[in-house]
Amino acid sequence: MLGFILIGIFILFMSIGVPIAFVIAIIALLGISAAPYIPTVTVVTKMFNGLNSFVLLAVPLFILAANLMNRGQISQKLINFSIAIVGHVRGGLAHANILVSMIFAGVSGASQADTAGVGKVLIPNMIESGYDKETAVGVTAASSTIGVIIPPSIPMIIYAGLTNASISSLFIAGIVPGVLIGLGMMLVVYILAIKKGYPKYERASLKKLFKLFCESFPALLTPIIIIGGIITGFYTATEAAAFASLYTFLISMFFYKTLKLKDIPDILVETLTLSCLSLFALAAASALGELLGYYQIATIAEQFFTTYITQKWLFMSIVIVFFLLIGTFMDAIPAMILFIPVILPTALKLGISPILLGIVTIITLAIGLVTPPYGLCLLIAAQIGELSIEKSFKTTALFILVILVVLIFVAFFPNIAFFIPQKMQPNLF
Amino acid sequence: GCGSKEVATEEAASKPIKIVAAHNQTSPENPYQIGMLKFKEVAESKSNGAFEVEVFAGSLGTSESELVEKLKLGAADVVVVSPGFMSQTGIEEIDLFALPYLFNNYEHWGKVVDGEVGKKMAKLIQEKSNNEFKVIGYWTAGVRHYYGNKPLTSMKDLEGMKIRTQTSGVVAKYWTQMGSIPTSVAWGELYQSLQQNIVDGAENAYPYFVQQNHHKTDNGKYITETGHDYTTRFLLANAKKFDAMTPEQQKTFLEAADAAVKAERDALYAQEEEYKNIAIKDGAEVNEIDRAPFIELAQPLQDEAAKEIGIEDLLKQVRDLK
Amino acid sequence: MIIKTIEKIQLRMGVVALSIFFLAILIQVFSRYAGISVIWTEEIANYSFIWAIFMGAAVMVNRKSHFRFNLLSQKIKGKKKIFLDITVDSILLIFNVFVSYYGIIATKSFWNYRWVAIQNFKMGYVWLCIPIMGITMAIYMMGHIIEGVKEMKGVE
Ligand code: NA
Ligand code: NA
Numbered sequence: 081m082l083g084f085i086l087i088g089i090f091i092l093f094m095s096i097g098v099p100i101a102f103v104i105a106i107i108a109l110l111g112i113s114a115a116p117y118i119p120t121v122t123v124v125t126k127m128f129n130g131l132n133s134f135v136l137l138a139v140p141l142f143i144l145a146a147n148l149m150n151r152g153q154i155s156q157k158l159i160n161f162s163i164a165i166v167g168h169v170r171g172g173l174a175h176a177n178i179l180v181s182m183i184f185a186g187v188s189g190a191s192q193a194d195t196a197g198v199g200k201v202l203i204p205n206m207i208e209s210g211y212d213k214e215t216a217v218g219v220t221a222a223s224s225t226i227g228v229i230i231p232p233s234i235p236m237i238i239y240a241g242l243t244n245a246s247i248s249s250l251f252i253a254g255i256v257p258g259v260l261i262g263l264g265m266m267l268v269v270y271i272l273a274i275k276k277g278y279p280k281y282e283r284a285s286l287k288k289l290f291k292l293f294c295e296s297f298p299a300l301l302t303p304i305i306i307i308g309g310i311i312t313g314f315y316t317a318t319e320a321a322a323f324a325s326l327y328t329f330l331i332s333m334f335f336y337k338t339l340k341l342k343d344i345p346d347i348l349v350e351t352l353t354l355s356c357l358s359l360f361a362l363a364a365a366s367a368l369g370e371l372l373g374y375y376q377i378a379t380i381a382e383q384f385f386t387t388y389i390t391q392k393w394l395f396m397s398i399v400i401v402f403f404l405l406i407g408t409f410m411d412a413i414p415a416m417i418l419f420i421p422v423i424l425p426t427a428l429k430l431g432i433s434p435i436l437l438g439i440v441t442i443i444t445l446a447i448g449l450v451t452p453p454y455g456l457c458l459l460i461a462a463q464i465g466e467l468s469i470e471k472s473f474k475t476t477a478l479f480i481l482v483i484l485v486v487l488i489f490v491a492f493f494p495n496i497a498f499f500i501p502q503k504m505q506p507n508l509f
Numbered sequence: 510g511c512g513s514k515e516v517a518t519e520e521a522a523s524k525p526i527k528i529v530a531a532h533n534q535t536s537p538e539n540p541y542q543i544g545m546l547k548f549k550e551v552a553e554s555k556s557n558g559a560f561e562v563e564v565f566a567g568s569l570g571t572s573e574s575e576l577v578e579k580l581k582l583g584a585a586d587v588v589v590v591s592p593g594f595m596s597q598t599g600i601e602e603i604d605l606f607a608l609p610y611l612f613n614n615y616e617h618w619g620k621v622v623d624g625e626v627g628k629k630m631a632k633l634i635q636e637k638s639n640n641e642f643k644v645i646g647y648w649t650a651g652v653r654h655y656y657g658n659k660p661l662t663s664m665k666d667l668e669g670m671k672i673r674t675q676t677s678g679v680v681a682k683y684w685t686q687m688g689s690i691p692t693s694v695a696w697g698e699l700y701q702s703l704q705q706n707i708v709d710g711a712e713n714a715y716p717y718f719v720q721q722n723h724h725k726t727d728n729g730k731y732i733t734e735t736g737h738d739y740t741t742r743f744l745l746a747n748a749k750k751f752d753a754m755t756p757e758q759q760k761t762f763l764e765a766a767d768a769a770v771k772a773e774r775d776a777l778y779a780q781e782e783e784y785k786n787i788a789i790k791d792g793a794e795v796n797e798i799d800r801a802p803f804i805e806l807a808q809p810l811q812d813e814a815a816k817e818i819g820i821e822d823l824l825k826q827v828r829d830l831k
Numbered sequence: 832m833i834i835k836t837i838e839k840i841q842l843r844m845g846v847v848a849l850s851i852f853f854l855a856i857l858i859q860v861f862s863r864y865a866g867i868s869v870i871w872t873e874e875i876a877n878y879s880f881i882w883a884i885f886m887g888a889a890v891m892v893n894r895k896s897h898f899r900f901n902l903l904s905q906k907i908k909g910k911k912k913i914f915l916d917i918t919v920d921s922i923l924l925i926f927n928v929f930v931s932y933y934g935i936i937a938t939k940s941f942w943n944y945r946w947v948a949i950q951n952f953k954m955g956y957v958w959l960c961i962p963i964m965g966i967t968m969a970i971y972m973m974g975h976i977i978e979g980v981k982e983m984k985g986v987e
Contacts, residue, residue, distance in 0.1 A: 095900060095902070096918065097899050097900055097901050097903055097904050097919050098899065098919050098923065099892075099898060099899040099923075100897070100898050100900075101888075101897055106922070109929060116527070117584075120933060121933040121936050122584045123930075123933060124933045124937050124961050125579075125582065128881065128937070129572070129574075131880065131884055132881060134873065136880070137852070137856065137876055137877070137880055140849065140883070141853075141856065144853070244696070246700060246701045247701075248701050249701070312705065313707050315860070316694075316698060319860045322857060323860065326857065345846070348846045349846055351849065352846055352849050352883060352886075353890070353891060355883075355884065355887070356884045356886075356887030357888075357891060357896070357897060357898060359884045360885070360887075360888035360897070363884070363885075363888075370569070373570075374565075376565070378568060411898065421568070453900060454898065578940075582937075593947070596945075597944055598944055598945075599943055599944060599945055601950075676870050676948075677947060677948045678947075692863070693873060
């Protein structure tokens with residue numbers, strides 16, 4: 081009964097425009113004050129404790145790194161280089177858009193910074209070069225989802241914190257699906273380009289290519305240093321995040337000289353305001369998670385699933401459909417905080433490794449970044465391209481198909497998708 | 510819900526008293542869970558329905574500091590916590606139980622916690638927490654040993670090794686004095702860190718590190734039974750809630766706690782054997798070492814720490830029981 | 832006017848906390864590679880992080896920047912829209928009164944708890960960020976409601 085009332089209030093408050101993080105916190109407050117034996121003060125202590133975790137410290141660090149890349153015009157260098165490489169193919173700018181997102185993903189742990197940074201440059205550029213707005217916005221939004229799939233990845237770090245799975249294993253496992261999604265999107269662009277006759281650039285001369293390569297070399301090095309460092313165990317995820325920020329700061333300050341000391345306060349404010357939104361939502365979700373924990377929802381779910389669902393594939397399908405729905409109106413981080421503890425025991429019982437569950441969850445929730453009504457990357461791209469959400473979503477949907485195909489491949493053929501990481505760390509899969 | 514959690518005595522006779530029992534381990538086979546389930550079984554069956562116990566295995570929080578906070582606020586009634594997390598409540602004396610080589614073996618440990626020292630500590634905790642925490646039993650999370658990339662033959666082998674252990678307090682000091690570098694690594698990341706040379710070794714009890722497969726890594730497969738810490742865990746109850754019970758209920762409550770203590774320790778001892786055998790079967794190498802030089806090094810540190818927190822008498826009592 | 836000042840101070844506090852956080856992390860990383868163990872960085876980083884997030888979150892409430900669905904508020908106009916905004920702000924105000932109240936209770940309860948690495952530091956200073964967040968958010972919401980009511984009168 082209480083559950084139904086709370087769900088009713090949830091829907092009502094959501095639809096009248098109460099901020100989502102607050103709706104979650106209010107539901108937690110109401111639920112906990114109605115539940116016997118939990119003092120209401122638990123709501124605030126749980127919000128505090130939800131943030132009191134070492135793994136979360138990587139979040140603002142990665143956001144800082146991405147902000148520095150955009151501010152220090154490192155994104156611009158990467159874009160120039162990508163255009164030089166793939167610009168001569170039909171639909172070159174669209175290909176470059178995807179390629180730069182893949183490189184950007186190797187530094188940034190979030191997707192929004194990529195949409196904003198790359199989109200600001202490439203969306204106007206594409207429209208000018210004769211692409212229709214829908215494609216410019218769609219490619220930008222969809223390709224930026226790779227940001228959370230190719231490591232480093234903030235959702236992976238959060239997931240690891242929730243499940244005690246190893247961050248570096250998750251990171252390694254994300255590389256192949258991330259690259260596959262990028263290549264798949266390029267294939268779609270290729271087909272579209274031929275059908276619609278997208279423009280192409282003249283092939284860059286070897287000399288120019290070499291010059292651009294040298295110019296962007298320090299920037300290109302960033303993902304290699306970061307991913308390489310995490311895989312070889314040179315540093316932990318939080319350290320990698322710190323290092324990414326420091327490195328981008330140093331090269332844009334002293335090598336490119338595109339950053340000035342007076343830019344720093346602005347970058348800090350930007351980093352704070354961006355980080356605090358998802359982290360406050362996370363704090364609120366922790367409070368609601370306490371309520372679910374008190375009612376032992378995870379045990380109930382486990383009993384339910386193990387009675388009615390005994391096949392791995394069926395469970396996986398349910399997880400995917402569920403997170404697809406949740407992702408349309410909720411951020412990946414609170415969604416995981418609320419539901420991963422609920423489904424994890426069942427997954428373990430069915431013999432699904434936490435790494436596999438994590439990758440599947442994260443790819444599924446990445447789709448939520450570009451699905452309306454609440455898809456941040458779609459909203460940002462649409463805003464840059466001055467296009468309605470409905471129209472933006474139309475081309476994006478085509479690329480979502482690519483993500484879905486890769487997702488299904490990973491979920492149901494994990495032995496092929498994780499062949500390399502499995503060889504590297506046999507007892508983690 | 511809102512407001513006060515105290516259960517009135519008259520009401521208790523008619524309506525069952527709900528007891529929220531929580532610990533931070535999620536595995537159903539963990540000794541904590543076995544102990545808590547025993548508590549539930551005895552408390553419910555012997556009280557004629559006066560108690561209703563619900564056990565939360567990690568679902569009310571997997572960090573110990575959170576469990577302590579919950580106990581204080583009345584969001585949990587019975588919890589298990591380690592000395593390190595208790596001392597942050599300002600009761601420094603608890604650190605006694607975390608001193609390296611305080612105990613020789615389980616027998617010595619048992620004599621201490623179940624005897625006079627255990628009683629004194631319980632009284633101290635109750636007084637210093639303003640009658641908020643009541644110790645109703647002492648549990649253990651096993652005896653901690655070294656494991657790393659080489660077997661220890663003497664203390665010298667530790668020179669320059671990065672060991673995952675506490676990075677503050679007496680424990681860190683001890684490992685530093687032995688020549689190693691205490692390094693902080695999250696528990697969930699330790700497997701990777703061992704595998705990838707971020708640390709050269711770690712220290713823990715068999716059931717804990719074998720379950721995580723640490724013994725299967727190159728940097729974890731040499732186990733030396735240093736036995737530097739026979740760990741103590743506090744089974745704590747909300748003292749106010751306890752005081753509100755009828756004498757008869759209190760008696761049952763404590764009986765249940767005693768049964769839980771026995772069940773938890775038995776389970777732990779059995780698992781320690783079991784997981785040691787698993788480690789050996791998986792190819793890990795176990796060796797023993799003369800503990801005398803290690804104990805000798807620990808003595809002055811114990812003295813120093815005891816003096817600092819003003820528990821020299823307790824330390825002497827512990828030593829006298831050897 | 833006063834609200835502007837509060838927001839400015841709060842944003843500065845958040846940025847300072849975030850900077851302390853960055854510095855602590857850098858010190859921690861470097862000290863690990865140098866083979867020294869610096870014990871206090873982890874706690875400093877953790878707690879300044881929490882302060883930064885809660886201060887930032889409060890500022891973002893004032894700026895109406897938290898993620899929300901605005902389908903309904905985009906569809907309606909004029910008086911109805913102002914009324915809807917006032918409703919949402921009132922819900923947030925009530926919630927934040929509770930956050931302030933329970934934040935004070937929590938801060939009082941844990942005031943004398945100690946940090947693990949720096950035993951002289953009290954946990955109270957850390958917990959204080961919750962009531963501060965709650966109270967400032969409540970003030971911001973009152974400001975929004977007062978402005979909404981004024982606007983409502985202007986429409987008539
Ligand atoms: Na990434
Ligand atoms: Na892109």
